[in-house]
Amino acid sequence: MIRDLYNVHPVGPGPGPTPLTSDEERRARATLFTELGNAIADRGWTRFPAYTVEERRRLVAVGGMLSAHWGIPVTVEAEDACSMRLSLADQVPGV
Template structure:
């Protein structure tokens, strides 16, 4: 079979894309982000992480809330641009 033989083939069903995480996968993802981003923030006062979808942004906001509760100090979560979020402690926020 060659590429020429497939000229009349069309995709069926929804377009491929990311599938939502199961509750267990979501918990593990947040736990990993909590550890990695928490360590980075503790070292330098801020961390940047990519967030391309609304789900990823919500996840990072939840991690920021978890870190705030864990440390007892506020962790700011801000959109740095359309592709990244920044989590920071007071004094390390984005300046415009």
């Protein structure tokens, strides 16, 4: 059975994702601090996806938090359009 749809219009793109609240942002950074910190402690570097400017800023902030916590500089660099690399300052890239 075929039904005709009347008054149906395509829906355009929505307003996009809403920004995180301050509590959600704090919890997200705390989680990244723990998980990325453990990965860097194990290997000396880690890679993490970052698709938006907000995600990249969050990773840079987490890198700063790790540097302050350890007393060792943690570098945060964009590898490509959708991933960031966090590593200890003396770690050789690509190893």
